[in-house]
Amino acid sequence: MKKEKLKKQIEIKRNFLIVSRWGETLDMAVAILNEGHAVKMYIEDKPSREIGYGFVQKAKDWKSYIDWADVLIFDYTGYGKICSELRAQGKLVVGGTEYSDLLELDRNFGQAELKKHGIKILPSKEFFNFQDAIDYVKANPNAYVIKPSGETQEYKQLLFVGSDDEGLDVIRVLKAYEKSWGNDFGNFQLQRKVKGVEVSASAYFNGKEFIYPINITFEHKKLFPKELGVSTGKWDPVCSGPRIHLFLRRP
Secondary structure, three states, X not given: OHHHHHHHHHHOOOEEEEEEOOOOOHHHHHHHHHOOOEEEEEEOOHHHOOOOOOOOXXXXXXXXXXXXXXXXXXXXXXXXXXXXXXXXXXXXXXOOOXXXXXXXXXXXXXXXXXXXXXXXXXXXXXXXXXXXXHHHHHHOOOOEEEEEOHHHHHOHHHOEEOOOOOOHHHHHHHHHHHHHHHHHOOOEEEEEOOOOOEEEEEEEEOOOOEEEEEEEEEEOOEEEOOOEEEEOOOOOOOOOOOEEEEEEOOO
């Protein structure tokens, strides 16, 4: 009986509306389509909107398809408020919340949450203009990392890891950013630099519990091998720099 019930559930066809920032979930859209469901995809970034033509139907205005959709998928940070509003209307939504948006986009908030739960964090300070940051480094010479916040952090090449113990390289980069960005850079952090490999943990959450296995990554973010080149979000071994995946299974 359970198998028959599950089979009937699988055979039910759904309408999926995917709201994407840059079209990165095209492969998921095609997989859903191949399972026999209806899919419409909206891409927010104008230069990226040609992605997926010929593979899935495009929506010019995703909000006009809310009633049509059985399931809505938002594939990026920043849609948390919209997701919560749609859930309150009874819609099935895959996406974030306002809280998860804050964790991702507001570095100070994220650090405060870690500290609140007893996790050790690195010393850091938030700045809203470059001159204050330059004065701070001069008064507190050390090796620092420049970490943009908000939407600016999506430009991964702007994250700069200093190597000079006096912070002179960080000062030079801050001055360069001030010339090229002016007041459009937004807030950013200076974080005390430590040596080591960055480790991240991620898992899917279904609203009630985390789905195993958990994905643990040791992240080497430079564009080229041997930690050379600009910083990237994450880099795959098939491209250049190494990225190691470990899967921790439930005991």
